[in-house]
Amino acid sequence: MGQILSILMAVMAFLVIYTVGVKMMASFSRSPPPPPPDGELRKVRMTFQCQSCGTEVRMTKAPETNPDGPSCCMQEMELVHNSEE
Ligand SMILES: [Zn+2]
Incomplete structure (x- = not known):
């Protein structure tokens, strides 16, 4: 019984590690x-x-002609001048 339990634990651990690994790979390969x-x-x-x-x-x-401003100091920068050519 103890052997089955340890095998189950090993399978569970493998599944957890596998899932985390796949998620990490997915986040690495996701590029902008x-x-x-x-x-x-x-x-x-x-x-x-x-x-x-x-x-x-x-x-x-x-x-676009009216884009969002860039961010600085953890907040959006304010538009102070806008002249279209
Ligand atoms: Zn700033």
């Missing part, structure tokens, strides 16, 4: 989607500023 081709990007001229540290970032290309 590739950016759209250059022709599909809109030319923008937007300036974002971080309200916490004052960093300013200029966005020159975006997949």
Whole structure:
């Protein structure tokens, strides 16, 4: 009886390790989607500023004309200037 129990335990342990391993492999192989081709990007001229540290970032290309701002200091940067060319 004890032998069957230890075999069951071994099978359970194997299944757990196998499942975790497969999940880890899946998360490793999952890569972000590739950016759209250059022709599909809109030319923008937007300036974002971080309200916490004052960093300013200029966005020159975006997949849409009104994209979300980049993040800095764990928050979204604020749009301070937007002039479309
Ligand atoms: Zn910041």
